[in-house]
Amino acid sequence: MTRAAIHPSILNADQSRLAEELTRVSSADGLHLDVMDNHFVPNQFGGPSLVETVLARTDLAVDAHLMITDADRWAPQYAEMGCAVVTAHLEATTAPFRLAKELRRLGAGVGLALRPATPLSAVTHLLSHIDLLLIMTVEPGFGGQSFIEEMIPKIAQARRLVGSAGLELRIQVDGGVTGSTIVRAAEAGADVFVAGSAVYGADDAAAAIGELRDLAAAHCHERVLR
Numbered sequence: 001m002t003r004a005a006i007h008p009s010i011l012n013a014d015q016s017r018l019a020e021e022l023t024r025v026s027s028a029d030g031l032h033l034d035v036m037d038n039h040f041v042p043n044q045f046g047g048p049s050l051v052e053t054v055l056a057r058t059d060l061a062v063d064a065h066l067m068i069t070d071a072d073r074w075a076p077q078y079a080e081m082g083c084a085v086v087t088a089h090l091e092a093t094t095a096p097f098r099l100a101k102e103l104r105r106l107g108a109g110v111g112l113a114l115r116p117a118t119p120l121s122a123v124t125h126l127l128s129h130i131d132l133l134l135i136m137t138v139e140p141g142f143g144g145q146s147f148i149e150e151m152i153p154k155i156a157q158a159r160r161l162v163g164s165a166g167l168e169l170r171i172q173v174d175g176g177v178t179g180s181t182i183v184r185a186a187e188a189g190a191d192v193f194v195a196g197s198a199v200y201g202a203d204d205a206a207a208a209i210g211e212l213r214d215l216a217a218a219h220c221h222e223r224v225l226r
């Protein structure tokens with residue numbers, strides 16, 4: 001049985017028809033909710049009120065991806081609201097061990113994200129304290145960008161590390177996920193795929209989710225399938 005999961009990104013939805021846009025992706029495995037502060041990234045999106053609105057209107061598990069500075073201070077409130085996973089950027093935390101402990105105490109899964117230029121070695125010592133490692137496959141901040149191919153070896157390295165340490169954590173990729181890049185990311189070892197344009201840009205979002213999931217499942221790294 002495969003664990004490949006497709007998480008549509010709300011950033012790419014039509015915000016003026018949010019309820020409909022959530023219904024369109026109800027067959028997904030989870031929802032990805034970006035929060036951007038116009039400081040850590042050059043764009044502003046989301047925040048506590050949008051997260052509350054989405055949580056009240058979906059049965060899907062929500063992972064909040066915080067592209068904000070001072071994540072140590074702001075992340076816990078997203079766990080309190082009921083997000084299944086709260087992902088902070090390693091580059092924006094000063095006390096990631098404490099933050100991980102606090103998020104778990106509040107009942108949320110712990111995610112850590114890496115910008116494309118941040119090496120995997122920066123997070124190795126934290127892997128046993130988190131539930132999800134997000135490897136950004138674009139520079140964070142905007143939807144519709146092209147997948148950075150240089151991230152494939154980073155995903156493969158992460159999968160090797162996770163496998164050799166016997167850890168259960170998920171490896172998520174976000175940015176430029178399409179019907180072709182998902183194959184390479186899955187082969188390298190990712191098992192959670194954030195898809196914005198590829199889902200919300202499709203006429204039939206449910207069909208797009210199904211196709212992406214089937215592609216990922218067919219190409220999942222052997223260690224994901226165990």
Ligand SMILES: O=C(CO)[C@H](O)[C@H](O)COP(=O)(O)O
Pocket residue numbers: 009010011012032034065138139140141142143144145174175176177194195196197198
């Ligand atoms: O974090 C992100 C960009 O920084 C996003 O999740 C974004 O919505 C991905 O969109 P796309 O699939 O079109 O690349």
